[in-house]
Amino acid sequence: MLSQTLHLIASAFRCPPSSRRLSCLLGLMLIGCLFCGSANAGISGENIIVVVNANSQDSLTLANHYVHLREIPPANIVLLEDVPGGLRVSLNDFREKILRPVLNELNRRKLAANAQVIAYSAGFPTAVDIREHTKQLTDENQKKYQRPVASINSMTFFYRWVLSDSPDYLGWGSNFYARGRFERHFANPFAGETGEEFKAAETATNEATTADEWTQAAELWSNIADDYPTLHPLNIRAAEAFANAGDMDAALERFTLAAASGWSNRRYVKESKSLQKLASTEGFDAVVDQLQDVPMKNQGPVPFSASIGWTSTGHMIPSAKGGMPYMLSCVLGVVHERGSTLQQAIDVLKRARQADRSYPDGTVAFAKTSDVRVTTREPLYADGLAWLMSRDRDVEIFSSKLPTSNKRYIGLMLGAASFNAKDQPWSMNPGAIAENLTSLGAAFETNSQTKLTELLHAGAAISSGAVAEPYSLIPKFPTPMMHAYYAEGVSAIEAFYLTTTSPYQLLIVGDPACQPFAKAPIDFVRMEVGEPMGDKVPVNFFWQALPGNENTSPTAAIELYLQDKRIAVSRPAKKIEVKLPKNLEGALRCRAVLIGRHTTQPRITITDTLVLGNPNILPTIDVSSTDGETLRIKLACPDAERIELKHLGRVVAETSGTSGTVSLTPDQIGRGPIELEATGHIGEQGIPGKLKLIEF
Secondary structure, eight states, X not given: OOEEEEEEEOOSSOOOGGGTTSOOGGGOEEEEOSOOOXXXXXXXXXXXXXXXXXXXXXXXXXXXXXXXXHTOOGGGEEEESOOOOSSEEEHHHHIIIIIHHHHHHHHHTTOTTTOOEEEEOSSSOSEEEOHHHHTTOOSHHHHHHSOSEEEHHHHHHTHHHHHTTOOGGGSTTOOTTSOOBGGGGGSOOOOHHHHHHHHHHHHHHHHOOSHHHHHHHHHHHHHHHHHOTTOHHHHHHHHHHHHHHTOHHHHHHHHHHHHHTTOOBHHHHHHOTTGGGGTTSTTHHHHHTTSBOOOSSBOOOOOOOSSSEEOTTSOEEOGGGTXXXXXXXXXXXXXXXXXXXXXXXXXXXXXXXXXXXXXXXXXXXXXXXXXXXXXXXXXXHHHHHHHHHHTTOOEXXXXXXXXXXXXXXXXXXXXXXXXXXXXXXXEEEEEEXXXXXXXXTTOTTOOSSOOTXXXXXXXXXXXXXXXXXXXXXXXGSOOTHHHHHHHHTOOHHHHHHTSOSSOTTEEXXXXXXXXXXXXXXXXXXXXXXXXXXXXXXXXEEEEEOOOOOTTOOOEEEEEEEETTEEEEEEOOOSEEEEEEETTOOEEEEEEEEEEESSTTOOEEEEEXXXXXXXXXXSOEEEEEEEOSSOEEEEEEOTTOSEEEEEETTEEEEEEESSEEEEEEOHHHHOSSEEEEEEEEEETTEEEEOOOEEEEO
C-alpha cells in the first residue's frame, strides 16, 4: 500500500506541563516530510480571506452566510474595528486602516502563503481616492484617461504598488496575470543579463542552419529554462531546436518538461514543423494527448497564485527572480440604497454556491448594437466565440440592449448606460457571469446609469462595474475571453482578472469561488484517529480514487490542513499518516483538499472533525434561550478554569470556571448561520471544542 507519514508537534490542545513550551496549534511545525511538490494555485475555501467590518451588523451577517456556504476556516476571517464610513475612502486611510491591517494579520497568522483571494463583506467603502497617484503621471494619455478613483478590490489586487506608494498600477498592462495574444508566450520577459541570454538564444535560433548550430541554440534555451522551470515556452523553444538538430531524445525530454510545467496548447504542437519531427518518437503522442485542442489566438487560462510572481509574458516565476505578485480581490455584496438589500446580497451568494460543478448547458451571449459601450469590445468577440465554439458551447449575438429570447444564459456581455433586467423572458443559470460596460456601473453615489447589482439580482453569480468614468477603453474591462476561460473551469474571480489588463477602476461583486465548469476530482478521503504508538498518535487520511468522467480530473496532489493550518502537500497516496503527540486533547478540524491534474488546477475540499483524547472533556455550547434580539449561550467544560467563546475566529465572550452563561447580540455577531467555537483553558493549555452552528 502506498503511504506517507508526517510527524507533527502541536500544543493548542490539552497537554502535560512538559509540552507547554510549544506555542499553540496555529504554530504546527512540519518535522518530517517524505514528499515534495506544491499546489499554491487554484481557489477553494482555504484560499479565501473574508474581511469583515466588526462594527457593521450587515457585514457580520453577510460574512456569516458566506463563511458557512464556502466552509471558510475561522482563521481566514479578519475583522476590522476602524473601517472608514461612506462609499469613498482616502488612499492613506485605505492603506493604513484596511489594507495594511489585513496583510499584517495574514502574516501574523502565517496564512500569506496560502491566501489567494481577499473578499470584502458588506460595510466597506467601494472606491478609493487616488489623486495622490494620478498627479504623478507624466504620460498625456494616462493623465487624460486614468481618473483619480480606484475600486477597493483593485487596490487590494495591486497591494505591492499601494504599499510602496507607487502609481505604476495605472499602466494599461499592469496586470501581468491577464492573458494576452498567443505570441506573447514567446516574448522576452527578462531584463539585464538574462534578457541578453534570451536574445542570444533567439539570434542563434534565427541563424541556425546546421545540426551543430541548432544544438547550440537548444542548449541556450535549455540553460535559461533550467533556471526558470515555470516558463514552459523556453522548453518548447529548446524542444524545437533539438528536434531540428536531430536529437529526438533531448527534444522529447524538453517537450515533456514544457507540458508538465504548463504548456497546454495542442494546435501549436500540430502546426510546429519542428515539433512534428517528433511524431514517430515513442512517448510523444502520450504527451500531446494531454494537451487542449483550442484556438491559438490567445493564451490559455492559468490558475492564479499569490505566493509567486508573474512576468510580462503572463507566466509564473518567483518574486525574488523578478515576478510581480498580486492578490485577487472582490466585494461579496454592496448593501446600499442604490445597490442590494442585505437579503439580495445573501441570495446572490446562495445561488452561486449551488452552481459549483453543475456543468450547465446555458448560452453565452454578446450584445451587438451601435452604442460605443458595445463597439469598444465587439472587435474581440470573434476570439471568445471561436474558443467557446471549439468547446461546443452554445453562443449567441443579439442586436439589442438585452436578450429577447426565452433562453437560459450562463454568460452575458452587455454595453448600455441603462436597462431593466426585471421581468424578462430570459433567465440566467446559477453561476452565470454577466457584466455591462458603462461609465458608472459601480458609482453608487449617483442614480445615473444602471448599477452592476441589477445583473446580480437578475441571477448572476458575479458582476462588475466602474467606480468612476473609465472611458471606453478595452484594458479597463474584461474581454470576451472571460467567458471562454470560465467555461474551461477557472473560478469566477480568476475569469475577471485573467481578462482585464488595467483593472484599477473595476469593482467586482459577488462570489469569487463560483466555478460551475471546474473539472475537480471526485475522489474521496476518509479521516480517522489511529491507535497510539509510543508517545505518538496517528491521524490518518485514507484516499480512495473513484472512476471519473469527462467533467472530472484525476487527483494530482492532496493538501492537508489541521486546525486551519496547511501542514503539507502530498502526492496521492492510499494512506497519509500524520503523527501527533499522544497526550493532546480536543477537537481537531481536519481538511483534505484534492487538486486535479488539469491546466486550471481545480480543487475540492473534504472536511471532518476528529477528537483527540477523552471526548467527555470537550467544551460544549448550548442555546439556553433567545428572544430574537439576544442569544443566551451556556458554556461548559470539565476542569476548565475559564472558557472562551469565538465567533468568526475572534473571542466574543468568556466565562470563569467549568460553566457559565453569556449573552450575544446581533451587533456583536450579526444574524444568519452563526458558527461558534468554545475553548476550555486549563493553565496555559486549551481544549478546543467542535464548531457549533446556530441559526439566529
